[in-house]
Amino acid sequence: MKTIDLTNKTVVISRTDSIGDVILTLPMCAWLKAKFPTVKIVFFSKSYTLEVLRCYPFIDEVICIDEWSDFPFDKQKFLLSEIKAHAFIHVFPHKELAKLAKAAKVPYRIGTSHRMFHLLTCNIRPNFTRKGSDFHEAQLNFELLRNFGLQQLPSLDELVDLLSDFTPQTALNPNLEKVLANDRKKVVLHSKSQGSAVEWPLENYIQLANQLEREDYVVYFSGTEKEGLQFRNQLPRNSNIIDISGKSSLGELITFISKCDVLVACSTGPLHIAAVLGIKAIGLYTDLRPMHPGRWAPLGKDSFVITMKITEEPQLQDIRNIKVDDVIEIIKK
Numbered sequence: 508m509k510t511i512d513l514t515n516k517t518v519v520i521s522r523t524d525s526i527g528d529v530i531l532t533l534p535m536c537a538w539l540k541a542k543f544p545t546v547k548i549v550f551f552s553k554s555y556t557l558e559v560l561r562c563y564p565f566i567d568e569v570i571c572i573d574e575w576s577d578f579p580f581d582k583q584k585f586l587l588s589e590i591k592a593h594a595f596i597h598v599f600p601h602k603e604l605a606k607l608a609k610a611a612k613v614p615y616r617i618g619t620s621h622r623m624f625h626l627l628t629c630n631i632r633p634n635f636t637r638k639g640s641d642f643h644e645a646q647l648n649f650e651l652l653r654n655f656g657l658q659q660l661p662s663l664d665e666l667v668d669l670l671s672d673f674t675p676q677t678a679l680n681p682n683l684e685k686v687l688a689n690d691r692k693k694v695v696l697h698s699k700s701q702g703s704a705v706e707w708p709l710e711n712y713i714q715l716a717n718q719l720e721r722e723d724y725v726v727y728f729s730g731t732e733k734e735g736l737q738f739r740n741q742l743p744r745n746s747n748i749i750d751i752s753g754k755s756s757l758g759e760l761i762t763f764i765s766k767c768d769v770l771v772a773c774s775t776g777p778l779h780i781a782a783v784l785g786i787k788a789i790g791l792y793t794d795l796r797p798m799h800p801g802r803w804a805p806l807g808k809d810s811f812v813i814t815m816k817i818t819e820e821p822q823l824q825d826i827r828n829i830k831v832d833d834v835i836e837i838i839k840k
Contacts, residue, residue: 512543513594516546516593516594518539518546518548519549519570520548521550521599521601522552523599523604524553525555525556525701525703525776526757527776528644530779532648533565533670534666534670535648536548539652548565549566549567553571553572555757562673562675564674565672572601580610587611593613594615595615597618597619597651605625605628616631617651617654619634619635635647639796643806644803645666667806667808670783670806675761675762676761677759679755679762683763691724691725692768692769693768693769695727695763695769696728696729696771697770698728699730700773704774704775705793705824706773707827709738714831717748718835720748725748726747727749727751728742730753731753734753760780764777769788770786773790773826779805782805784807786807786809788809791812798823811837813833815828
């Protein structure tokens, strides 16, 4: 296997999907910086995840691909050529970006062999599968780094260490500062997932909120404005159960979470944010592959997952049967 030297070179890491996926890609950046201290890392993402990437110090530049979408192909090729990338790593397969990297004559173009379009566009095609693997998503990302001298996949503890420098970068708006001015322990409940995961029922979150409030916690329901419209009118009228949905940018939400004690959610972006910030992150998961926590658990020193522990014929909807008392127990642990 040819070992690629990135000393004084530029590498592109492309992960253009959602928040959680991007967070689980970040350890690659820290590993490359440790291996090649003078490498420049350019991260290709969507604008939606830009505020996440700004929290991580091992990224030198972010390119939001949606800002290139209106440009003709030749203009995009010129812009990529100007980056002078020595290697382009397709962590998330993207057909148009794969064509672009080839057209821009990036010397080393790396993408999994399991995508047909990579046969025509990538000249390094690691052969591994994600769907049936027992490894975590963040570990599997490292399969794409074998040609840079990686000998073995990092352990989960090593990944947690590689994420430890994730730091909020955005000041809170006055309204969020005001609702944080409370001496109680603070719990964020993120009940929705924008369809990216199977969800615990809203009535369970409301039951959890009521019980926590009685036990001297303040509870915040977070989410986008669109998500808030789905649950806002159903929340209890209580000064210690507070709706913050739609009231922050992503950068502000990251900072807000960092100032709380606990976050509870299904397998979604804010859960991974809480985990890398080091607060107690409690994930509610199905045992069904490939959505199970073995693949998608949050990575943090105070992270927990709860499932129904069904090993034979698990179903997506098993998550609905997770008990509120089980979540309370871990919050208090």
